[in-house]
Amino acid sequence: MSAAAQPQAKPDGAALAASVRAVARAAKDAAAALSLASAAERTAALKAMAAAIREDAALILAANDKDMVAASGLTPALKDRLKLDASRVEAMAKGVEEVAALPDPLGQVMAEWDRPNGLHIARVRVPLGVIAIIYESRPNVTADAAALCLRAGNAAILRGGSESVNSSGAILASLKRALKSTGLPEGAVMRVPVQDRAAVGELLKLDDLIDVVIPRGGKSLIERVAAESRIPVLKHLDGNCHTYVDGAADLAMARRIVLNAKMRRTGICGATETLLVDRRVAKTYLPPILDDLAKAGCELRGDSETRALDHRVTLANDTDWDTEYLDAIIAVKVVDGVDEAIAHINRHGSHHTEAIVTADEKAAAKFMAEVDAGIVIHNSSTQFADGGEFGMGAEIGISTGKLHARGPVGAEQLTSYKYLVRGSGQVRP
Amino acid sequence: MSAAAQPQAKPDGAALAASVRAVARAAKDAAAALSLASAAERTAALKAMAAAIREDAALILAANDKDMVAASGLTPALKDRLKLDASRVEAMAKGVEEVAALPDPLGQVMAEWDRPNGLHIARVRVPLGVIAIIYESRPNVTADAAALCLRAGNAAILRGGSESVNSSGAILASLKRALKSTGLPEGAVMRVPVQDRAAVGELLKLDDLIDVVIPRGGKSLIERVAAESRIPVLKHLDGNCHTYVDGAADLAMARRIVLNAKMRRTGICGATETLLVDRRVAKTYLPPILDDLAKAGCELRGDSETRALDHRVTLANDTDWDTEYLDAIIAVKVVDGVDEAIAHINRHGSHHTEAIVTADEKAAAKFMAEVDAGIVIHNSSTQFADGGEFGMGAEIGISTGKLHARGPVGAEQLTSYKYLVRGSGQVRP
Numbered sequence: 001m002s003a004a005a006q007p008q009a010k011p012d013g014a015a016l017a018a019s020v021r022a023v024a025r026a027a028k029d030a031a032a033a034l035s036l037a038s039a040a041e042r043t044a045a046l047k048a049m050a051a052a053i054r055e056d057a058a059l060i061l062a063a064n065d066k067d068m069v070a071a072s073g074l075t076p077a078l079k080d081r082l083k084l085d086a087s088r089v090e091a092m093a094k095g096v097e098e099v100a101a102l103p104d105p106l107g108q109v110m111a112e113w114d115r116p117n118g119l120h121i122a123r124v125r126v127p128l129g130v131i132a133i134i135y136e137s138r139p140n141v142t143a144d145a146a147a148l149c150l151r152a153g154n155a156a157i158l159r160g161g162s163e164s165v166n167s168s169g170a171i172l173a174s175l176k177r178a179l180k181s182t183g184l185p186e187g188a189v190m191r192v193p194v195q196d197r198a199a200v201g202e203l204l205k206l207d208d209l210i211d212v213v214i215p216r217g218g219k220s221l222i223e224r225v226a227a228e229s230r231i232p233v234l235k236h237l238d239g240n241c242h243t244y245v246d247g248a249a250d251l252a253m254a255r256r257i258v259l260n261a262k263m264r265r266t267g268i269c270g271a272t273e274t275l276l277v278d279r280r281v282a283k284t285y286l287p288p289i290l291d292d293l294a295k296a297g298c299e300l301r302g303d304s305e306t307r308a309l310d311h312r313v314t315l316a317n318d319t320d321w322d323t324e325y326l327d328a329i330i331a332v333k334v335v336d337g338v339d340e341a342i343a344h345i346n347r348h349g350s351h352h353t354e355a356i357v358t359a360d361e362k363a364a365a366k367f368m369a370e371v372d373a374g375i376v377i378h379n380s381s382t383q384f385a386d387g388g389e390f391g392m393g394a395e396i397g398i399s400t401g402k403l404h405a406r407g408p409v410g411a412e413q414l415t416s417y418k419y420l421v422r423g424s425g426q427v428r429p
Numbered sequence: 430m431s432a433a434a435q436p437q438a439k440p441d442g443a444a445l446a447a448s449v450r451a452v453a454r455a456a457k458d459a460a461a462a463l464s465l466a467s468a469a470e471r472t473a474a475l476k477a478m479a480a481a482i483r484e485d486a487a488l489i490l491a492a493n494d495k496d497m498v499a500a501s502g503l504t505p506a507l508k509d510r511l512k513l514d515a516s517r518v519e520a521m522a523k524g525v526e527e528v529a530a531l532p533d534p535l536g537q538v539m540a541e542w543d544r545p546n547g548l549h550i551a552r553v554r555v556p557l558g559v560i561a562i563i564y565e566s567r568p569n570v571t572a573d574a575a576a577l578c579l580r581a582g583n584a585a586i587l588r589g590g591s592e593s594v595n596s597s598g599a600i601l602a603s604l605k606r607a608l609k610s611t612g613l614p615e616g617a618v619m620r621v622p623v624q625d626r627a628a629v630g631e632l633l634k635l636d637d638l639i640d641v642v643i644p645r646g647g648k649s650l651i652e653r654v655a656a657e658s659r660i661p662v663l664k665h666l667d668g669n670c671h672t673y674v675d676g677a678a679d680l681a682m683a684r685r686i687v688l689n690a691k692m693r694r695t696g697i698c699g700a701t702e703t704l705l706v707d708r709r710v711a712k713t714y715l716p717p718i719l720d721d722l723a724k725a726g727c728e729l730r731g732d733s734e735t736r737a738l739d740h741r742v743t744l745a746n747d748t749d750w751d752t753e754y755l756d757a758i759i760a761v762k763v764v765d766g767v768d769e770a771i772a773h774i775n776r777h778g779s780h781h782t783e784a785i786v787t788a789d790e791k792a793a794a795k796f797m798a799e800v801d802a803g804i805v806i807h808n809s810s811t812q813f814a815d816g817g818e819f820g821m822g823a824e825i826g827i828s829t830g831k832l833h834a835r836g837p838v839g840a841e842q843l844t845s846y847k848y849l850v851r852g853s854g855q856v857r858p
Contacts, residue, residue, distance in 0.1 A: 032775070032801075035799075035801075036798065036799065113820065115818070115819075115820055119809060119813065119818075121819055121820075128831050128832070129801075129831060207655070211831050211832070212831075212832055226636070226659055227659055230655055230656055232661065232662070232830065232832045233661070234832075250854075253854040256854060256856055257854065257856060259856075260856035260857060261856075264856070264857055346461070368849050369465065370464075370465065372461075372464075372558075373847065374847055374848060375847070375848045375850060376847060376848070376849055376850070377850040377851075377852065378849075378850065378851045378852060379851070379852045379853055379854055379855075380548060380850060380851075380852030380853075380854070380855045380856070381855065381856045381857050383856075383857040384548065384850065384852075384855070384857050389544070389548075389857065390544075390550060390848070391542065391544055391550075401661065402557050402558060402640050402641075402845035403557070403640070403641055403661045403663075403832065403833045403845070404832045404833040406845055406846055406847060406848075407847070407848045416831035416832070416835055417835055418802065418803055418804070418805060418835060418836070419803060419804045419805070419819070419835075419836045420797050420805055420807075421804060421805070421806040421807065421809060421813065422806075422807045422808070422809075423806065423807060423808045423809025423813075424808055424809075425679075425682040425685060425686065425808055425809070426808075426809045426810065426813070427685055427686060427688075427689035427690075427693070427809070427810045427812075428689060428693055428810050428812040428813050428818065
C-alpha cells in the first residue's frame with residue numbers, strides 16, 4: 001500500500017493502542033446516545049446518509065480512482081470488487097434507503113408474563129452496542145454495514161480492506177456529515193485509524209468497549225479473528241454447500257436446480273460446491289445434469305463412478321470434498337441414498353446451506369432434521385441463501401455459527417434484549 | 430490435590446491433547462444422536478437420572494467423604510459448598526426431576542412465513558450441540574448442568590473444581606448408568622479426563638467439536654476462559670448490582686427492598702453491592718436504611734455525605750464502587766437524582782441486575798431505558814435475578830454478555846435454530 005493511501009502515519013505500539021482505543025471509546029459513547037434515539041430519528045439519519053452519498057458521488061469516485069491506481073497489481077476479480085462507478089454509487093445510496101425503510105427492531109416486546117408474586121416481566125429488544133466489522137476491499141460494504149448497524153441502534157467500527165482505504169474514507173465522511181446534520185453522534189460510524197494488522201490486533205482486545213466483532217471475507221482472516229479476539233465473534237465462514245439429488249427426485253426439477261445452484265453466480269457463499277447423487281438414479285440422471293453443467297462452462301470433478309459416466313469428469317481427490325471453489329467447478333459423488341448424503345454433508349459441509357431434491361417427503365423430512373446447517377432447503381436452489389431472498393431486507397452476511405444468530409444476519413440479528421421487571425415492593429422470601 | 434483424587438495419571442502434552450479430544454469427539458457423536466431423540470425419550474432419561482442418583486446415594490456420599498478429607502485446608506464456606514449429605518443428594522435428584530418436567534424447547538417453530546415466489550421458510554429450534562461447562566467445586570452442578578443440557582438436546586462436557594473430583598465422578602457414573610438404561614448415548618455427559626489447567630487449555634482449542642463453553646465461578650477463571658477460548662463463550666461474570674432509592678420512593682418500601690436486596694443472601698450474584706440514594710431524600714431516608722443494614726450485620730462503607738449521617742460508616746475508596754463483595758458489606762453513595770444514578774451504574778455496574786425504587790413513573794421509565802443491564806427492576810429486590818424466580822425453571826447461570834443469551838440461561842437459552850426452506854422447484858433469477 002502506498003503511503004498516500006494511509007489515513008495517517010504509522011504510530012508506535014503504545015500510540016497505536018491508544019488511538020484504536022479512542023476510536024472504540026467514541027463508538028461506545030455514540031452507542032449510548034443511539035440506544036435512546038427514536039426509530040424516527042434513526043430513519044431520518046439513514047435517509048440523510050443516502051442523500052449525502054448521492055451528493056458526494058464525485059468525491060467518492062475520485063477517492064475510488066486513487067484506490068484503483070494503487071491497486072494496479074490486483075487480479076481482475078479483485079479490481080472489479082473495488083471499482084465504483086456512478087451506477088454503483090447510486091446502488092449504494094438505494095441500499096441505504098432500503099435499510100431506512102426496514103421495520104425498526106428496537107423496543108419490541110419479545111415476550112412478557114406475570115409471576116404469581118405479581119412481578120411483571122418483559123423481554124424487550126435493545127441494541128447490541130458497538131459492532132466492529134472487518135471486511136474485504138468492497139467499498140459498498142462501508143455504507144451497507146453502517147446502515148444496518150444504525151437501523152438496530154448500534155455504533156459501527158469499520159475496517160475495510162487496505163486497497164479500499166480512500167473509497168471507504170470518502171464514504172465514511174459522507175455518512176458522518178449526514179449523522180451530524182440530523183443530530184445523531186458522528187461516533188455512530190467510526191473506522192480503525194491505521195490500516196495495518198496490528199491495529200486489528202489492538203481492536204480485538206477491547207472487550208470492554210466493543211460488543212461483537214463480525215469478520216467477513218477469507219477463511220484465514222476469519223480464523224485469525226476467532227483465535228485472537230477477546231470480543232465475541234459472529235462468524236461468517238465459508239459456504240461449502242451441497243445439493244443432493246435423491247432417487248425420488250424429478251429429473252427436470254433436479255437439472256434446473258443443480259444448474260442454478262452451481263452456476264447462477266459461482267462466487268457467492270450459497271453456491272453449491274458439491275453435488276451428491278443417489279446411486280439408484282446416477283446412471284440415468286447424472287449424464288444430463290453433467291452435460292448441463294459442462295455446457296454452462298463448469299469444470300467437473302468426480303468420484304470414479306461419476307467419471308465412468310462422462311469423459312469430461314476428472315478424478316476428485318480428498319480435498320475436493322472440503323473445498324469451497326467459489327468458481328465454475330463442481331465436485332460430484334455418487335452416494336447410497338439419503339443416509340450417506342447426510343453423513344457426507346455433516347462431515348464435509350460448513351453448516352451453511354444444504355439442499356435435497358426429492359419427491360419423497362420422508363427422505364426430505366429426514367434430510368431436513370439430520371443435516372446440521374443454518375439453512376436446509378427442499379426442492380429449491382442453495383442460491384436462495386440470502387437475507388433479501390428470505391424477506392429480511394439487507395444482511396451483513398450468513399452466520400455459520402450456532403450462537404446468537406444462524407443463517408442470514410439482518411437488523412433483527414444485530415440486537416440483544418433486556419428484561420424489564422416491574423414490581424410493587426416485592427422482596428424475595 | 431492428592432494423587433488419589435485424580436481420575437488418572439497425568440499424561441504428557443500430546444497424550445493429554447488426544448485424550449481431551451477423544452472426550453469431545455464422544456460428546457459430539459452423542460449430540461448428533463440426542464438431536465434426533467424425541468422429547469419423551471429425553472424426559473425418560475432425565476427421570477432415570479433422578480432415580481439413579483437416589484439409588485446411588487451411598488456411593489455418592491462415600492465419594493464426597495473422600496473429597497472432604499482431601500479438602501481439610503479449605504475455608505468453611507468452600508467446604509460447605511463441597512459437602513453433600515442425604516438431603517442435598519435428594520435435592521439434586523429433585524432438581525433433575527424438575528428439569529424433566531420442563532417444557533421441551535426443541536422443534537418449536539419460532540417463526541414461519543411464505544415468500545412471493547412460493548418458498549415457505551420456517552425457523553425451528555434445534556440444540557446447540559456440545560456444551561462445555563467449567564464450574565466451581567459444587568458437586569450438585571454436575572447433575573443440574575447435565576440435566577439442563579439434556580433437556581435442550583445437548584451433550585455436556587463437565588469440568589468441576591478439583592476439590593469435587595470424586596463426588597462429581599460418582600454423580601457422573603450414576604447419570605451415565607441412567608442414560609444407558611434408557612438407550613441414549615452415555616457420551617451425552619462427559620467430563621474432562623484429567624483435573625488440571627492444561628486439560629482445560631486443550632478443551633478450549635476444540636472449536637470443531639464443541640459449540641459453546643460456559644464458565645462459572647471466579648472472575649479470573651472466566652476472564653482466562655474468554656481470553657484463551659477459540660470456542661464461543663457464554664459469560665457468567667460478576668454481579669456488581671445496584672439499588673437506587675429515588676427521591677420519589679416510598680420509604681417503607683425502600684427499606685424493605687434494600688434490606689432484602691443486600692442481606693437475604695449475600696453470596697449470590699443478584700445481591701445488591703452498592704446502594705445509591707437521591708440527595709433529595711438522603712438525610713431522611715439514609716439513617717433508617719443504614720440502621721436496618723447495620724442491625725442485620727452489614728458492614729457500611731460510604732462516601733463522605735453518607736458517613737456524616739451514620740458514625741458506623743467507614744469511608745469507601747474508589748475500588749469499592751467496582752467491587753462485588755458477595756458478603757455482608759455495602760457501599761453507599763449519595764447521587765444527584767436518576768441521571769447520576771444511571772451514569773454511576775453504567776460506569777461501575779457489571780450489566781447484571783439493577784433496581785430503582787420510586788413512585789415516579791417517569792424516573793422509572795428513564796432508569797429502565799438507560800441502564801445497560803440484562804435485568805432492570807422497578808420497585809423490587811435485585812435478589813429476584815434468578816431463572817426459577819423468572820418462571821424459566823432451572824438455570825445454568827445469569828449471562829452478563831449481550832450475545833445469544835442475556836440474563837437467566839435456562840433450557841431455551843441452550844438452543845440454536847435452523848431455517849427449513851420448502852420449495853417446489855424454484856431457482857433464483
